[in-house]
Amino acid sequence: MTDRIAVLPPAVADQIAAGEVVERPASVVKELVENALDAGARTVRVAIEDGGKSLIRVSDDGAGMSPADAVLALARHATSKIRDASELIGVATFGFRGEALPAIASVSRFELETSPDGVSGTALRAVGGKREDVRDAVRQRGSTVTVRALFFNTPARRKFLRAQASETRAVVEALTVLALARPDVAFSLSSDDRVLLELPPAASLLERIRGLWGPALADTLLPIAHREGALEIQGFAQRPAQAKPTGRKGYVCVRGRPIRDPFLLRAAEAGYRSTIAPGDRPSLILCLDLPGDAVDVNVHPAKLEVRFREKFFVEQVVAVAVRRALGPLAAAAPLQRVREAALGGAAGAGGPGGADGSNGIAIPSPVTTGELFAAASRGGEPGARPLVLQVFDTYLLFQSAVGVAIVDQHSAHERVLYEGVLAQLSGDGAPAQRLLLPLTLEFAAPELEALETHRELLRRIGYEVAPFAGRTVVVHTAPNPHPRFDAARCLQELVADLAGGRFGGRANRLERFAATFACRAAIKAGQHLEPEEIRELVARLLATSLPAHDVHGRPTIVQLPKDELERRFGRS
């Protein structure tokens, strides 16, 4: 018998490790930039050629390395960031495994130039992980890593690289993710001498978002700021009315570490319940902070995932945080800004900078009915009634704390009914009105079946229905959402929807039923309303949990901000 097991030579082991860490140029950029950030860099410059396939260069002004450290950095599991396993808990640096540099070096022509003090320096070259030479070099404090001919010695992997444009896109994305995690650091990216990103240090996350995507997107986002126990959530959420089915941006950071977490983004989307159309995906930037021992960061080779000890709790709190961000009246679409967004402000390099100088995260307190009345009472006379005006028999105008608020009466009533009905559906039911003259209605066979199946749901919203004879049923009680409510027509439409299978799966069944009822029962556009009705509708809208959004992904309120009026009339 001969022995068959042998330990692989280090170079081979490194190449195998590279299979986990280094998938494509973007992963090299990610690792090198993380190292720069870990070294305390204030400025990180990235240059690539041919999508990073022929060259990747990352320069920083961080701590640099001594000659001995520079040599050691290429050894497997050589790290300056932890000393033993206990330090893994709550580790604050991006790196901690000491795997990236040897892995990258093993599949490329690798150069490192580094200086810890701007006086002495070291230059080191390796080919396929084999060190070629080490010499003294002069340079400023910091490090530059150059990676050429990625995968030159692993042709099978080189073959898997995509076209230049696609690799370049992935590099932009990798850098974007880190730029969001560290707004305070300056980043630049050039590709074949074209500047793709130029991000000066930003005072806030919002300012960094402006720098990345321009003010058109940034200035319409709603701030998220929520804390539940030791879990703190900050970030930005797109207004529901601006969410689209494609092209959304979704970013998650946990303890400053960018991760991919589709579940967390799903949970955040759940916060949009009843405010967006099915299929719409809102843009979200979420930054979670929680104690180091509540999350394990050492679960993914490229550290792209983390494991929460209380995953369900975290997801729930995220949903609540998003929901709260959508709540205030200030979340209503501002007229001017929406228009700018529609025209498409110049995205890309160099936003205007954080004019407000704040951290960009401030939650306007929810507007209460009282506040509306206060805002609308002229001259602050106590008890003065707010003035609300109906125009085109469709829109309601009033003065809000922000400016001139314009409400769509149908959407508003839908929101009001929706929240009321949802509460009734999950509780005992609605205060129904017994009909003096019971209605008799005829239905087709599938509708009768739907009526039977959903009898309890219908009862809870106020319809008590009993079979009469043949295809005829008697309606004994009906809901009474407003004086012009057509109980028969609403029931017919509702039952047709039910029979049409529009309530599909069991998930969100109550919510969809409530939305359909609200839509069918709400006052319509073109309906003239009395002053008292108008005031009551607005007051009830403002008392809902999400007054600014209707149940189909449209706004209920748009606002013409006061400062916009002042700008237009030359007052400011």
Ligand SMILES: Nc1ncnc2c1ncn2[C@@H]1O[C@H](COP(=O)(O)OP(=O)(O)O)[C@@H](O)[C@H]1O
């Ligand atoms: N840009 C840099 N500036 C200063 N030190 C660096 C830089 N890049 C790497 N290093 C040093 O090399 C070590 C190994 O890096 P790496 O292989 O990425 O492992 P890790 O980041 O997990 O420690 C780091 O711990 C750090 O001490």
Ligand SMILES: [Mg+2]
């Ligand atoms: Mg590293």
